[in-house]
Amino acid sequence: MVFMTKQDFETLLQEQVQAMVEAKTVVAPSDISLKGETIKPLSVNGVKYLSRTDTSKLLNKSFPALWRWNNSGKLSNIKIGQNVYYRYDDIVKLLEGTNSIQRKEI
Numbered sequence: 001m002v003f004m005t006k007q008d009f010e011t012l013l014q015e016q017v018q019a020m021v022e023a024k025t026v027v028a029p030s031d032i033s034l035k036g037e038t039i040k041p042l043s044v045n046g047v048k049y050l051s052r053t054d055t056s057k058l059l060n061k062s063f064p065a066l067w068r069w070n071n072s073g074k075l076s077n078i079k080i081g082q083n084v085y086y087r088y089d090d091i092v093k094l095l096e097g098t099n100s101i102q103r104k105e106i
Contacts, residue, residue, distance in 0.1 A: 014080055041088050048088035049078070055086045059094065 004012070039058065041048040056063060066086075069075040075094060077084050 010079065013078065042085065049085035050088055050091060052077070052084040052086070055091060058091060 039050060039054045041050050041054075043049070050058065052063060052066060055061075056066060059066075061069075066075065066077070066084075070077045075086060075090055077086050079085075
């Protein structure tokens with residue numbers, strides 16, 4: 001088991017994603033069409049992520065609302081460089097009525 005701070009984990013994640021982008025192992029899966037919007041998710045190791053803009057449009061929430069949800073634990077985000085992404089599966093859970101997403105701290 002490896003223990004690291006949240007900052008170290010985020011740095012490691014950013015480095016890994018950057019390496020995958022350079023190696024072209026990050027792919028864009030097929031478009032998602034919900035609520036009349038066509039959304040192009042980012043896929044990293046089979047996990048789909050939506051940009052903050054796409055998440056905002058899909059949930060009909062402002063960026064500050066998404067920020068508050070992240071701080072309260074309702075919807076967790078990840079940052080890759082200056083970009084903010086949300087797990088597609090977490091967004092689907094919110095749309096299906098699950099009130100919050102529980103993430104285990106590393």
